[in-house]
Amino acid sequence: MPGVVRGALRARRAQAATVLVLTGLAVAVAAAAPWYVTAAAQSVAVADVAGAPAHQRVVRVTGRVEGGAAPGVGERSGAQAVADAEEQASAVLRVPDAAATVSLRESGAISSALARVSLRLVYRDGMCEHLDVGGACPAGPDEVLLSRRTAQALQVTAGDTVDFVLPSQPARAVRVVGTYQIRDPLGPYWAGVDLGSGANLDPGAAGTGDPAFVTSDMVAALPLREIVAEYHLVIPERRFLDDPAGLRADLARQVAGSRGWRVETAAPALAERIERERALVALGVGVAAVQLLALCWFGLFFAVRHTAEQRRPDVGLLKLRGAAGWRQWHLVIAQSAVPMALGAVAGAAAGLGLVRLLAGDAGGAAQARSAALLSAAAALAALAGAVAAAVAADARAMRTPVTDLLRHVPSRRRGWRAEVVDLLIVLVAAAGLYQSYATAREPDTTDGLALLAPALVAVLVALVAARSLTPLAGRLARAALRAGRVPVALGATQLARRPGTHRVFALLVVAVALLTTAAGGWHAAAQSRDDRGRHQLGADRVLTVQARGRAQLLAAVRAADPGGRHAMAVVRGSDGPSTAVLAVDSARFASVVDWHPRYAGLSPDAVAALLHPPAPAPLSTPDGELTLDAAGGAGPPTSVVATLTTAAGEPVTLRFGPVGPARARYTAPLSGCGAAGCRLVGFELVTRGASGRLELARPGAAVTLYGLSPVAPGTVLGDVTRWRGSLSPTAVGPALAAEGGALTITALDAGRASNRSTRVYAVDAPTPLPVVTTAQLEPPAAGDARLPVFGGDPVPVRFAGAVGTMPVAPRFGYLVDLEYAERVAEDTGLGDVPQVWLRADAPPDILDRLRAAGLTVISDETARATIDRLGREAPPAALRFQLVAGLVGLLLAAGAFVVVAAVERPERAGELAALRAQGLAPRAVRAVAWGGYGSLALSAVLLGVAASALAQSVTRRPVPLFLDGWNLLPAAVGPQPLPILAGLLAGLVVVGAAAATAALLLVRAVREVAR
């Protein structure tokens, strides 16, 4: 028997090879899919963890431990306090292998002779390793390390003594041992904490400014009953990759029993995202694999059934000789099973090899083992399906009586079973389509039915079209015969009469439709990633920097790019999670920003003009002696503090007085302004308090300023429009009066002492501050519109214009001019991010120039890198597989087409050769061959593309573009020209090649038979 089977396979090499290839394809896909899912899921997880902000990997546990004044505690070392904090906090939350950092802190203030800054006194494990320290790290109990800008605000350097003051406690002298700047502010060590977070600016905030770092002994010894402790854990990447669900469950469980400690973490969000990404990859790839597998099985069934036509006489002979049923099955199945087994082995090897090449490793050893097992199981299932398809294909012959099997012309009657199968498929497809349409679904999720919907549409269209093929071809044949067009009539007749033509037609339509739909999904996703990457960044390239101040940022960028065409200073903040506040250098905005055509509304030039209307010029002066011509009033001696700022934004304060009742001149030297000079910010009335420290002048204190030469002459001082009070909504005072070339400032009383203000500002920026907003934002119906700028008190704003959306904005956004905002913002806080936006054609040495101008670059992001990172998420991974599956499906359908042509070739060649012998011209034979196969291929491709267009019009996008549902710049809905064209081209090339092969071989066969 094996010899007979071998002989059969040798005699039907082409059919055996086709079955081998088709089975190989099916098994390759089945073997590749699980590995791809595992590898892609791992890859997206790695990309998620790598791309996630550092704070998403951090857990912060905050509580209190006993301080130096706690009853019964006595003297405690810092190490003991740290150990206490660690013990208590780790009892609340434990994450194996997590890097833990303990902090101890308390809020207070540090004051020098000239200024006072509210801040936190902080000890943090390993702090000096994460700081760039100029000077020394604190080692003793009264040593403090200040940030560079705090030191500047206090005007102290290493070696100076300052006072640390706790509320309701006497001041404590401490020695400044050095200054620091935070190293790696975006890294995990500093992530998730509000001490020194990011590259923040703004010294001297009323809230928490840059921390002052001290030893643990100093914090532990503070005369307080309790001190704030923080336990900071950095979750290892491995935990997110290996078991995100388990990590989420662990965190939730431990957070629930927190015993008075507060646990804050964004890690579950990252873990959940990873789970969702993996689920989407599994679902998207799984459904595509199942679709392709179904196509393979159908193609195999179809190919085997067609080759079964050649085996009918074999079965008939065996039945005629009374051979047992199993022997009949053996002969026919072996002719399929042998090439299937060989194809399965080759396919499994090829599939696994290719997927490892494309998708890489599946992760650790355990994951690789699991993926390999799944792949093996899937490959076996695919092979089993293939064998089942072969059994089903040959089953009909087994049921057929001997007389029918031995007939020269096989029965043309289509069994009722085929009709029922078609009807069932149509019903299932329609039901599935309705279900997918009717089921409510979040825009950023998907499900199996939604993924199958385009395929169901394609199947419906294909079956309906295939059913129409036979009658249409018959009608065409009759019409062509009446018209005397023999080749057309012959071709159409053969199309109408050949059994299975409609099946291969349906297969081709479905395959082309699936590929075109996959191309459509890929194109839309690629377009959206491009849009999002550009939108999220705002420019071709964005540097996140550290600067001493916003003015310094502005000055540095202007110095590095004097032409104003390549670089722009930007300070990025937010007013809630959905609202971005961008302070930009308007003069360079139009040149540098990546303004998407779909932002709508104003052009970048119009935006820039609206943000920077004319304003009074700033009052500037170079270094030298300043002379204040002033007269005071009765009451306690009042001094005038003039606040200036250097071009780099560093504050310079000069104190004049105490100013006596009689008009007199007071001088103070000004230095450190540099070539650009200093800008006058304003004046403040102060007096010495009981403690000897400077404080606000008492209510009623008044000073008249006649001139500050050379900065502000009397004409300027006497123009009240050039002066304003604080813009803070709660500030009270001072009263301003301008008369006779002089400005009188009077301190007022306020219900709350903290609301009192004696500060007067020079008007050198428009107030209210003009803003351009996204269209959804509108001014309030009542009251002034205000916006917190740079995290400080809200300033009055004027809605100057609106755009559809703007760069960077998550949903809503405000644009302000950086220079003007810097001048009007008061009491600014933390949380903004200084950036430099660059064009793609910025000079190669721009970074060096920025560094030379005093900026520290801490990150460098390009739009291309952002887009690439988005390309490593789950949706592109699923879409990529769908595209490959679509291509493979098309090749498979073309292969089935070739099989059909091969099986019917001897008979067709015989018929055409007989007609040739009766005088049919060779040209007509060629026309029949090329016209018949060509028209079948062309109509299948066109219909497949049309089915895809229909599917894309009526079904929702099966794979979401982004897992987080981002749709700020919505992708085009429905079929798009480029992917439709691509599907059409691919279909024409592949199916056309198959049709051409079939036609060529038929013509050659006719020639050989006729000879």
Next chain:
Amino acid sequence: MSGLAVACRRVVHIYRAEAGDVVALSGVDLSIGPGEMLALVGPSGSGKSTLVALLAGLMRPSAGRVNVGTYDLGKLSDAEISRLRGTQIGVVLQGAARNLLPYASLERNVWLAQRRAARTEGIELEDPERILDLVGLPGRGAAKIADLAPGARQRAALAVGIAASPGLLLVDEPTSQLDSRGRDEVLDALETVNAERGTTVVVVTHDAEVGARLGRAVTIRDGRVGAEGRGGQDFAVVAGDGTVQLPPDVLGQFPPGTLFTVDQADGTVTLVPGGVAQSPEPHAGDAA
């Protein structure tokens, strides 16, 4: 295995077609003795192949009985008929190539045809090479059908037909498209099979010379047994319902509907035409 007797009693077979029913056999009565060689002759469409298909158990008669040996084929199940075909009834289809697997050697083809019989007790099978030798193809076991001349192909088909040592061998048009030499080779092989094994041989043929060579030729006409030729002499046959088919040359003189009186004297039956012509009977040529 010795030859099987065949008996057909009023066998009727009707084909159901889309255009309407076709009566292929309209009451065949035929008896074939064990070991006899018989030719079934008749024009195309007369029902010869249908009758052979019924004898082979490939179809079931619409009416009547078909007995092969002791088996009433109408009462057997499909499995039993299949077993019978594998052990006791050999069939050689028209067109030698249709009887062999083209990709297997002659020896393999014969071996395959023996498989059913090989598992049946009481049947002794000959070696495939011996069978090929019997039909005049010695040493050609390794050859495939494409390697053979037309006459040899037919003998190869014959070898497959007798591979299981059947008691009844049904052969459809074994000499069509053969030259006289090829025809003689095939007939020699048939005679050898019949002589050496005692196999009952039924041959469907158009060729009257084949009928004459086999000794008995039964003519099937319009679905009935019309005449028989034995020992060179032709006889009309009285069918089971009493009808007799007139020879074609006689029928040409007396169109259907002609009335006869039947006279019998001294064992001779005389048909005397006379009377008014009647409208044609459904079965032209019947005389009752």
